[in-house]
Amino acid sequence: MFIHAVSQFVAPPAANPRTLKEVLKGYTDTPFRRVNKFILLALVGAHRCVRGRTLNGNASVYLTTENGNLGDTNNVLDQLYRQHSLPMPFSFINTMSNTAPFYVAQSLNVLGRNLSISGLGLSFERGLELARLDFDPGSVEEALIGAVDEAPPEGGAVHLAVEGSFWIHVKKARDGALGEVAEVRSFPDREALAAWCEEEPVLPPGRGLLACGAAVPHEERTDWQRRTGLAVFDYGADYGPFDTVTAYGITKFLETSPSTSLLHINRNGQGRYVALILHRYGS
């Protein structure tokens, strides 16, 4: 699965979706009505990745998200419980997170698979796994894979400094690619991942970088560095914690690193792991 384009959109939580609509106008003339912040975040990231290119009509869209729509869900609950009125129809429809990949597909005229996927703490990795499952037998030959999460509404228990939308454009064809998703592998626990690392060097020492997801503790990162002998690619401190931080790190590597490889290790709260290997080709 070869990577042909990458996009990043990370910003302080938009108080008004109009801000995002203005950003989106820089990438497409298509007018979008009755869309909310979550959908706009997805559209900004996807269109920024595509940048006006025409995709194959059978291309697929895999949108990964930790929490899906938050703002409109909160609005609908407010309409129901506080205002005691029926929800606004499009507010209700837009509580469903798959409206976001729908609008991405509609605006780019891509009619292949269209999925909204999650995996607690590992959503982006799960999306990559499922996309590879479709790519390997040739069921899908071109796709957009994105990670989108809006910051929780104000007044909630959690406050995040930023929210984001990060996308990669992948094809089965290598010509013109800037990189490759070479491996996506799940492990039941730390021991199984360590055994895999020791079977054979995942990447030759000194010939790549190591990055760890937000849930990997500091002392464990040191251990993975020792085991792999790889230099560290650290992206976690850039913005602090936010839900799409893994996709931020991956796209940052692809946008900014010289020709090299990346081993990305992440875990969730239950101690299940996913390892990614990405190659960044020279320009």
Place this chain on the structure above:
Amino acid sequence: MRNRAMIKGRAIACALGEDLDAVVRGAREMRPGIARLPLTLAGMDEVRPYYLLSRRGPESLSAAPETFFYEVLFDTVERALADASLRTADLRDLAIFFGSTAIDIPVYEHAYGQTLRETSRPASMVSSGYGRIADEVAGRFGIRGPAYTFTTACTSSANALLYAAAMIAAGRIPRALVIGYDLFSHLGFYGFESLRLIATDGYRPFDRRRSGIIMGEGCGAVVLEADDGGDAGAVLCGGANRVDAYNVTTHALEGGAIAQVMWDALEDADVEAGAVTAIKAHGTGSENNDRMEGNGMVRVFGDALPPFTVLKPLIGHTVGASGVVELILFTACLQRGFCPPTLGFEEADEALSLRPVTEPRPLSRGIFLLNFFGFGGNCTALVVAVRG
């Protein structure tokens, strides 16, 4: 025909009951249990029909929804795992594929309402993470395989089935637990009412007088493994997913994308259209859905449309759970010797000229097409072989 994954174990909770024999008996005898729920939260002095879980007590919609939510889920999963006779070591490798429309809304909307009673300005209540429910299942049963959550509206658990079977066939996992789960939520109930989609006078998919959907609760769990090549059981042969970009709330009436996903599914399963024994239609009972699905079926099968049926009048539209719940109900009925009927259908719609199965029809084996469609233009079709 490709045989990707067989159903090794299954369990269901729906309006017809939880014991599979009782559920099938309810389907054969066509006796659904429909509650009528008030719309008081929105200040309306009206009621709407709803297929609640058979285990619901009179107070259960308002009392401790989180406890009820996980009781139903864990109990259904436990029964499916027992039905599959999995050993503890097998559980460790199990991968989880979870599909739902509402996810944990039934839990946190209750918390929202409760907080509102205690303070004039309630804290924002948000999902605890779409992937959390699958992780709760993993934690409860000692499952260490990967967990994938699908939120594609009414196709959610159908897509979970599609990917679980594909992953088994590719040799990436030995077995999968696939769950479809949607409980009553105020957000969903009042949301569908806001769209004027709820039928008030009976559930009649494909009937001339159809007037909309009736929602239902459902939890279904299946354990899938690689096909053992035996001469019994139900096997997922293939399927497909694609998007109809016509509109976020409805599909194009001519049924082009609907037809294409059925063709894609048949091709994926390596099955000719003429080999299909019967179809389980999605059949929401809305004016547009039945018309576009009817048009799509005619595009694929022409004058040779196989018998088709709709299960929703028996158990309600279980939205994101319908993929797994309807798969279990449909295959269980076939394995007991009949194709379940489309309850409520009486008069054909002249614009469609289609007549579903209306009485239990003797049928125990064959190749079946199962359709699922949802908001966001999502289209999924599955091909299932039942070997008696």
